[in-house]
Amino acid sequence: MQQDAIIIGGGFAGLSAAYILARARRKVTIIDSGEPRNRFAAHSHGALALDGKSGREILAEARTQLATYPTVTFVEGEADSAEGVIDDFHVRIAGQKPIAARRLLLASGMEDRLPDIPGLEERWGKTVLHCPYCHGYEIGGGPIGVLATHPMSAHQASVVADWGDVTLFTNGMPEPDDAALALLERRQVGLQAGLVSAIETGAGKMMRICLANGRDFEVRALFVGPDMHIRGSIAENFGCALEETPAGKIIATDVSKATSVAGIYAAGDIARAFGNITLASADGVMAGLGAHQSLMFAAAHS
Template sequence: MQDVIVVGGSYAGMAAALQLLRARRLVTIVDEGLRRNRFASHSHGFLGQDGVDPAAIAAQARAQLAAYPTLTWVEGRAVAAGGRKDAFRVDLDGGAVLEGRRILLATGVADELPAVPGLAERWGKSVFHCPYCHGYELDRGRIGVIATGPMSVHQAQLLPEWGEVTFLLNGAAEPDEAARADLGSRGVAVEPVPVARIEGRAEVVLADGRRLEFAGLFTAARCVPASPLAEAMGCALRETPMGVQVATADTKETSLAGVFACGDVARVPHSVSLAVGDGAWAGAQLHRSLVWP
């Protein structure tokens, strides 16, 4: 019987586990090795790790956790979970069953990208979602924003801080008069012709054959939980401007007693540093729930 089973061993899950391990609690982390930022070669905006390969950050964190004798790390996927507070079970894809007093869902999210040929292959390399993570490296070059919905207007309004912006409506957004005036005041060009495909590093080919060269592209992907586990267990979900997340209280406990959630799957906006902070808070709150059940 573990004190806590952490489903998801990326930044939030490991940050939570660290707090629990330092309280000498029995912790099992189940991880299938699919970090959300696995497509990016550099992580930015995380104090002390700016510009470092995100895989190296994760590997260093895992090595530090391994020094604690109460950690068990399981490489695999949780396919089902159930039970009640102090008596949960988690079924793994290999057939193994884990038992724990608490469950922490740190599964992260999946990005639903626009159906633009060439975009998915460039995700995390020359197509991004967070200007704070990737805007500086574009060196004030030309930036294209590919619309996915209403949130894209906000993205196009913000990005002139990092370069000259063209807002590619792509049939997914139609700014009203006030929004167009605001975009114009920020120097944003609005392009109504749909995007046919992306070539090269960040060359947008429009439906009318024109080609627009950019230093980088941004798009507001819709996010959904990367694992169906929370919904299958009956945890309440919440719709946000960025997509679906697991609903939690301030303590990071979900609508199910004894089941907690943290990181990208349980908060917006998203970044490595915010995920680590959220995980650290969740770990402390989990420990308190074990001390004062």
Template sequence: MQYDAAVIGGSFAGLSAAMQLARARRKVLVIDAGLPRNRFAKTSHGFLGQDGRAPQEIVDIGRSQLLAYPTAQIIHAEASAVAQSEQAFSIELSNGQKISAARLVLATGVKDELPQIAGLEDRWGATVLHCPYCHGYEVADRRIGVLGSGPGSIHQAALVADWGPVTLFTMGVVQPSPEDLALLAKRNVQIENAPIVELVGAAPEMEAVRLQDGRVLPLGALFLMPRTRFVSDLALRLGCSTEEGPMGPYLKVDERKQTSVANLFAAGDVAAPMPNATLAAAAGVLAGGAAHQSLIFG
């Protein structure tokens, strides 16, 4: 089946991109495997007009609004292979279907690689968190920890201190400089060098952390900066250039979300150094609009 554009990924960025194309009365297909990165979070915050809603509820509303346009379609499937010719992209789906699209928008997202600490994964998105702007208000005034993973953890610890008393767990990998120590002291951040080996309490809540030396420290939330990787390697197989961000690689795009591959656009976490729901939706708007205009102006 032939489409003007296909969008792979049906969360905030993908649906926003498809909306622009549908409103331009272009035939657009969203291919979505249904595994968004934010599925572990109970609610989404900091997203104007959507604050406090469940991420899936926001997606469901977006899908309903998109499908109100007669030229839009959504398929629940995984894009297993993509090839590009001079005229179009050929896409094979996990359900065996094959489609063709003149333009392609990738909104495939990234996956968090969590540290192997007992009890951590069970609390991911609830009391183990990555973004204080997304979740800090909800854990404010608890004892908060920051799990050291690199130089960015010092910045994170100083930042998170606006939400509660903070302890930076260096985990044997973070070595604060004298300037770092001065900043952390100014922000009243405590430093603990003994590594965390277990999170304690009835998940998804947290009561404390157990350290390698046997001590148990009270803690109500833990922030970290996980490494991320691409959920899908389709962009790499198509030859897209990447850049290295503070959390992992992301696709290189220009101001209109065009990748290094002609007629291929990307939006959302897969193409940004900093994940954020509002920024993902805005990037989708840019990518969808640019994809539409490229159909006209080349």
């Protein structure tokens, strides 16, 4: 049976889009691998009325509520490939029959790729963080590090300075230009040159930033801007236009979250330069509205 829409990704953007389409009584299939981007963080913050809840808890409740809509189907797995054109898309999942739909909504999110530094990955989402608005308050002030990974790292460090005493570790990146240096000085951010060789456990709740030159520094948390990579190859295979950001490429969309390919929409971190769960959810709502109105007006003119 052909669906009105297939949503690839059951995170905050995908489920929010599904709500819109389900409440319009449209047949929706959500394909989800069960690995949301924020799975490494124990708690979510900054989301209205949900402060402190885990992302998995919020998503589980959303799935439970969505399951009460008779036109919604959940499929567990990874969407391997997709083909087709508007009104006739087909998505394949390993070991299952292809699913057909009139519209395709990409919400599979991003893969965060961290610098290859011993001790960094296992602390990701705990004391190695990416967003001060999400996790900065809980640090409680004190010494905080920012690891330079891209040209906007100096700006990131200047923002994080509102949450503690910040040191920017350049880690082999070019030294900030004069304007960035002036900003760091104005924000009272320290600058530490040299390669970071390891992240280790320090005294108490501190962690130690070890430099290749033998120096080390203790901080309560380390902020990192990871390289972001679009999960999966479906957008690339369809030829969806991409947009460059300082942290990686995202899928380009218009205000209705339509991509450059007719009938394909994208929402959430996969189509935003900056994201959190609130923004991802709002993006999903816009994509759901865009996809529904596309279906509605197509029916009106058929």
